Amino acid sequence: MQFLQRERAALETHLPGLDAALAAHPLERLESTPSPAIGAFRAAGGPGLLVPRALGGKGVSALEAVRVQRAVGARCPSLAVATTMHHFSVAGLVRSASPGAPEEQVLASIAADGLLLASAFAEGRAGQNILKPHITARRRGERVVLNGSKMPCSLSRSMDLLTASVLLADEDGVERLAVALVPAATPGIEVRPFWRNTVLAGAESEEVVLTEVEVDQEMVLVTEVTADAVPDxxxxxxxxxxxxxxxxxxxxxxxxxxxxxxxxxxxxxxxxxxxxxxxxxxxxxxxxxxxxxxxxxxxxxxxxxxxxxxxxxxxxxxxxxxxxxxxxxxxxxxxxxxxxxxxxxxxxxxxxxxxxxxxxxxxxxxxxxxxxxxxxx
Ligand SMILES: Cc1cc2nc3c(=O)[nH]c(=O)nc-3n(C[C@H](O)[C@H](O)[C@H](O)COP(=O)(O)OP(=O)(O)OC[C@H]3O[C@@H](n4cnc5c(N)ncnc54)[C@H](O)[C@@H]3O)c2cc1C
Structure with a gap:
């Protein structure tokens, strides 16, 4: 049948074998946690989909990427949600990376080693503005210390790196939105059960708690967003x-x-x-x-x-x-x-x-x- 042919062709071109690997499992199995879909995504080279070719990734266009996501969603809804969080974090790194910057090394590792990025913006409170995080970030010498909690956070059990929105109080006294990039194995990061629904359970959207988590200051990207919530x-x-x-x-x-x-x-x-x-x-x-x-x-x-x-x-x-x-x-x-x-x-x-x-x-x-x-x- 012609329906979804174009999307499945895009998926096969960029992430060969993933469609067949997903189709081999019953939907119920793919949608439960732990889901075999996440390993299949890694095995097919999924983490590097949006990493530029010059850094070892597939460097696909936005058009190809949305077709791939539709094909993925048609086989495994949880994987589509989880990988949206990964891909959008990668796209942010690509956008912010300047030649030779640390972001480039991170992007190259994502493609070469199949690293997965979780993206923690929500804090589990209805009515809270996504651009106004409560998680705190304070400078300690060359390091930044993070404290707080993020939920739901997809890929929380499989992530290699966590990107988290934080509120950084800077020397000028203004609080700015910043995005911290933290290796998942950093001391002080803990994953706690949060997702109680069986629907989309395969996305691993649990709580990630950060207690005195230290990162290099170059791994904290300060944005221009202040209290007005106008995105930069x-x-x-x-x-x-x-x-x-x-x-x-x-x-x-x-x-x-x-x-x-x-x-x-x-x-x-x-x-x-x-x-x-x-x-x-x-x-x-x-x-x-x-x-x-x-x-x-x-x-x-x-x-x-x-x-x-x-x-x-x-x-x-x-x-x-x-x-x-x-x-x-x-x-x-x-x-x-x-x-x-x-x-x-x-x-x-x-x-x-x-x-x-x-x-x-x-x-x-x-x-x-x-x-x-x-x-x-
Ligand atoms: C499958 C899944 C995976 C997710 N994974 C992640 C993840 O990996 N990382 C992450 O950061 N987040 C993730 N999220 C969370 C998501 O980002 C949202 O932050 C969260 O679901 C918002 O919850 P909410 O609808 O209760 O809150 P709100 O957006 O605050 O909305 C609550 C209700 O109040 C209404 N409302 C709120 N404010 C107003 C207003 N000003 N005027 C009128 N009505 C208003 C809304 O329309 C809604 O009906 C995920 C969510 C889902 C469903």
Whole structure:
């Protein structure tokens, strides 16, 4: 069948063997923890997907990356979520690395040694701004000391490196958002159970506690973001990658449901546009923003980030409607006979639980339309 061919071809080109390795396991096994999907991702060279070729990675474009994520989401929802966190952290390192900078060595190791990056921004408190972390960072000589807790943090049990947002009080007295890069084996890092849902359990989204964790100051990247929560260039780029990879992965999850409806035993729906049109259109919107990221004339500014957010919020609606119609098309006996359909529908719906939530962005988007800089709510 033609559906998902382009995405699976992209996955096979860049991460050979991963699709087959995932397809060899039942969905339930892939989605439980520990999941064999994470080892398969490493074995296929997944960690280096966005590392530049000059540093030993695959250096794929945003367009290819979103296609890969959709294909991954269609086989293993938890892996799509977990690797979104990895890839977006890698993209941030690529963006911030200058020639010869320590970030380049880290990127080269990620590609050569298959290192996995967890990305800890959330702190498990509803209503908290993702750009205003509570985790503290203070300077001690040439070192920076971190204290606090991050949850949920995907890949927490498999990570080699942790990227964490912290609030650094600097010499000028201003508190700035900074991103710390910490080897997972650093003393003071502890992983505690946090994720209680069986849905997306394979993503290992547990709590990571940091107690007097010391890092070199060159491993703490200070951004320009202060209390106003207006993202700087680095954060705007980070959110752009995040929203696109995330949306593509969750569209992949919904696509797994579409695929089941289109190949339903006993006869698929006569009119395929019902299950197809909305997810395909949503993916085209994601691809359109990904293509714009490769356009030299297109700045990675808040206008492009707003486009990415619109693609994501439209995908949330498309996923909700498509899931409902696919479950109906699959029918009651499929519902009774297997948890797969309801699992995929539930997992696909979790797109709405990632930052920035749509309701949070109502005010900031209104302000942006009225000519002010985009805040992340
Ligand atoms: C599968 C999965 C994996 C994850 N992995 C990671 C990870 O690896 N790293 C990480 O950092 N985070 C991760 N997260 C967490 C995620 O980043 C979010 O921070 C977290 O889910 C937000 O929780 P929340 O919806 O309760 O909070 P909020 O975003 O605060 O929202 C709570 C509710 O209040 C509403 N609301 C909040 N503020 C406003 C407002 N101003 N106006 C109107 N309504 C508002 C929201 O719409 C929502 O309904 C993951 C989440 C999921 C689902």
């Amino acid at each position: 260039d680095l954060n705007t780029a980070g959110f752009l990658w995040f929203e696109l990879l995330l949306t593509a992965g969750y569209l992949g999850v919904a696509s797994a449901l579409v695929e089941r409806a289109l190949t339903k035993p006993g006869g698929p729906p006569q009119d395929p546009t019902g299950p197809l049109a909305e997810v395909e259109a949503a993916m085209l919107a994601v691809e359109s923003v990904a293509r714009a990221m490769a356009d030299r004339l297109q700045p990675w500014d808040d206008g492009l980030l707003v486009a990415a957010l619109m693609a994501r919020y439209a995908a949330e609606d498309a996923i909700a409607r498509t899931s409902r119609s696919c479950l109906a098309a699959l029918g009651g006996m499929a519902f009774v006979g297997s948890t797969e359909g309801s699992y995929l529908a539930s997992a696909a719906g979790a797109l709405g639980f990632h930052p920035p939530a749509r309701a949070r962005m109502a005010g900031p988007l209104r302000e942006y339309l009225d000519g002010r800089p985009l805040r992340i709510g």
